[in-house]
Amino acid sequence: MPSAGLSTRRAVQLTALLALTVFYAAQLAGALLPNVPVFIVASVAGLALDLYLTHQQPGLLALLGKVRFDVTTRQLLRDMLIVIGLVRIPDVPPDIERPLTLLLLAAYATHFLCQAVAQFVRRSRTLPILTRNIDASGLRLTIAPPRLLAKQPSRRLLRFSIPGTVGLMLSAALATEVWGIAGLGLSIALSLGGAVYLGTWMLPKKRHANEQQALDWLGRWLAAYKPTVGMYFSGGTTSAYQANMWLSTLAELGGNPVIVLRERFMVQKIEATDVPIICIPKVAHLMHLEHSTLKVMLHPANSGKTSQVLRIPTIKHAFINHGESDKLSSCNPYAKAYDEVWVAGPAARERYQLADIGVDDRDVVEVGRPQLSPIEPYAGPPQGAYTTVLYAPTWEGWTNDPGNTSVILAGENIVRALLADPGVRLLYKPHPMTGSVDPRAGAADARIQEMITEANAKRSGERPGADAAAELERRARELDELTTTAFRRGADEVERMMLQSTPEADRAERVAAATTAWEAANWASFPEWEHQIITGPRPAIYTCFNQSDLLISDVSSVVSDYLTSEKPYAVANTSGLSEEEFRAGFPTVRAAAILSPEAKEIPELLETVREPSKDGLSKARAELKVHLLGPSDPPSITRFNQAVVDLCEATVARNERVARRTSEIPGQRETEAQEAAEEAEMEAAANGGTTSDPEDADQVTA
Structure with a gap:
């Protein structure tokens, strides 16, 4: 359970923090009394605990860093107490204190020298552009320096301090300076050697192209590739799905497509594709596209950085969105900044005109939703012993209106009613951003998952054999090998760019085939009676559509996409509007069964799914599908x-x-x-x- 895991983690962190305080107090007491055994044990234990925290408790370290009690401060305090101990312990000769103190200061000086070189090397390895699926050998890319030296100053300080701390402890115990000098000398040698080794990345053999050379290379590549249409995307870490849903469509376009990104981390968030990817973080460098052959830029989402590319007059821009719904966000006034707005069907055109946000009807183009082709059409009522219901609520949205998500007001009632029917198998797939704005949504989501887990525990039946599990494991391994690039842990963005510079002409097709095989193995690995909680990217929403006999959702693009199948669907009305007002205000629900927050309509809804003769909305769904998504011919x-x-x-x-x-x-x-x-x-x-x-x-x- 999530709450239990959180409590355990907090208990561990509090225990570690208490132990750290105790060790410092014991080290101080051992130095002042003086008590050599206590002093040595506390010093070594404090260093060992810090090593543990650095590797296992990054959350606690981040908290300590906020109060300026970071690794450097803690190690400096530990070493100061060691110096006090050397002064206070009677058996330690006074004449060895000064050289050991000077060597300790020298050890810190070499640490900061190594850190300065690491910063310089990291900055020198920051290219103005990043690419994928493009031969970038002309940029003279090289592997990254060791992670410990270049990116982990905290771990480097602690590990390189071990010889010095051990040496000083031996000097305190044996009353001789030899061990302290040897230990501190080794610590100094490690930091100094690390700085020298890092410095080799500044030599011509390991140094890649500078900023101007990289930009010149970009210009030459654009001139050689001659891109015609691009997809521009900028967003946060959880928004990559908005671009990924258009990859297959982009790959099928004529001409030479390209993907233009703005955030460096997004390069690895884009899924498998053969389309060349360019990341251009700075707006000044983005202007290089003005002199390219690019004619059209497609935009699946609005962002603050969208206005920067709209300044390029030689490119026309079309807003393609990442999904259509009756939400206000689907008719953002930002849309009038584009040359054209591409929508699925007549409903979205009407939506823009009703919104009256300045989008000229002549600039609205109906193109359908090409990525919906994997969705299978309605094949009749459930054939097996169970009716599969997909509950896929949306998140609370930035406006946090009550009608945005059903999770808070209706989610538990919907799930409770579904679980009460012994002939239902529930697939619960919440939006990945659920709870990111309103904590109540996150809490309700957690309770729903607990309800489903408890319901599964009360069910029993035959399970697939070991062969099904083995097949799923094999298919998962194949898919992971295709979708996950094996980078070593110390690889930086330049090294990753070097490893991804060779286009794989058929990689997207192989990933699609492997995904289909994994999905089949995944569904076969579960018994038909078992409810499922789906919170990760796999299985995708469209394969959940194909498994389901009924969708329950909110006013969102999920409803529009599901209509491709013409299967029955229901929408939860948590807006406070009457059913008549709800249907009139949201065209996508006109062919849906409407659920109240109490979800008392669930039994009747399930009956219409199992007996199509009682389903009075089938004709309305077929008509609404064309209205929302456009005609099926031409494709x-x-x-x-x-x-x-x-x-x-x-x-x-x-x-x-x-x-x-x-x-x-x-x-x-x-x-x-x-x-x-x-x-x-x-x-x-x-x-x-x-x-x-x-x-x-x-x-x-x-």
């Missing part, structure tokens, strides 16, 4: 590709008009310079033939 991918071609042609026509106009009419900068020169001449005439300051005249003209 969505054909319409999408044609929209790309049309917008590319519009870009070419625009650029030709501008070029023609520029050649016929003097440029604005030239006109301003001419006007400034004329003003300078008039001023010179008024001053008797000379300007007041020749440099000022040059600056105005320039």
Whole structure:
């Protein structure tokens, strides 16, 4: 249970913090009394505990860092107490204190020297661009320096301090300076050697292209590849799915597609694809795209950095969104900043006009939803002993309106009613951001998962054999090998870029095949009666659609996508509106069964799923599918590709008009310079033939 795990982790952290305090107090007491055994044991135990915390309790270390009690401070305090102990212990000769103290200071000096070199090397290995699926050998990429030296100053300090601490303890116990000098000398040698070794990454043999060379390389690659259409994406760590859902569509487009990212971490968040990926973090470098052959940029999401690429006039921009629903966020006023808004069907077009946010109807293009092709059509009522129900609620949203998610007000009632029916198998797949805004949603989600776990414990029946589990393990291993690039732990972004610079022409197809095989093995590994909680990226939502006989969700894009199958679906009404107002206000629910927060409609809903003759909404679902997603002929991918071609042609026509106009009419900068020169001449005439300051005249003209 999550709460139990959290309590255990907090107990461990509190115990470790108490032990750290005790060891410092014992070390101080042993130094002042003095008591050599207590002093030595406390010093060594404190260092050992710090090593444990560094490897096993990063959360506690982060908390200590916030109060400025970080690793360096703790080690410095520990060493200061050791110096006090050397002064206070009577058997230690006074003449050895000074050299040992000086050596200890030298050890810290070499540590900070190594850290300075590490910082310099890390900065020098930060390229202005990152790529995937592109041959970047021209950038002279190299492997990263050891992780301990380059990225882990805390662990480096503690590990390199071990010889010094042990040596000082032996000097205190044996009353001789030899051990302290040897131990501190070894610590100094380790830090100094690390600094020298790190410095070799600054030599020409290990140093990659500088910023200007990298940008020049980017220009040459763009000129050689000649991209025509790109997908631009910027977002947080949990938003990558918004771009990933368009990868297969992008790969099927004609021309030369490219993916343009803005955040460095996002390069590894994009799933397997053969499409070249370029990450350009700085807006000044982004402007290099203006001089490329790119004609169209597709945008699956809005972000603060979207406005930066919209400044490029030689590219036309289309907003394709990452899903359509009746939520207000599906009609964001930001959409009017794009040249065109591409929607699935007539419903979204009407939605923009009703929202009255400034989007011209002539700029709205219906292209369907090409990524919905894996969804299987309705094949009749449940055939087995169980009716599979998919409950896929959305999250609470940034506005935190009551009607955004059903989890808080209705989720437990819905799940309780479903679990009460012995003929139901429940698939629970909450939105990954559930609880990120409202803690009540996270708490309700946890309770729902507990309910499902308890319900499974009360069920029994035959389970698939060991062969099914072995097959799932084999398929999972194959899929992981295809989707997870094996980077060594010390690899930085430059090394990862080097390893991913060779395009694999059929990798996306192999991943798709492996995913299909894994999904089949996954469903076969569970008994048909077992409820499932699905919180990870696998299995994907569309394969859950194919397994289900009924969807229960909220007002979200999940509903629109599910309508592709024309299977029965229900939407929870937690908005406070009446059913009539709810249906009128949200077109996507017009063919849905409406659930109240109490979910008392569940038994009747299940009956209509099992007996299609009682389902009075089948015709409405077929009509609403066309209204939401557009016609099935021509296929969505054909319409999408044609929209790309049309917008590319519009870009070419625009650029030709501008070029023609520029050649016929003097440029604005030239006109301003001419006007400034004329003003300078008039001023010179008024001053008797000379300007007041020749440099000022040059600056105005320039």
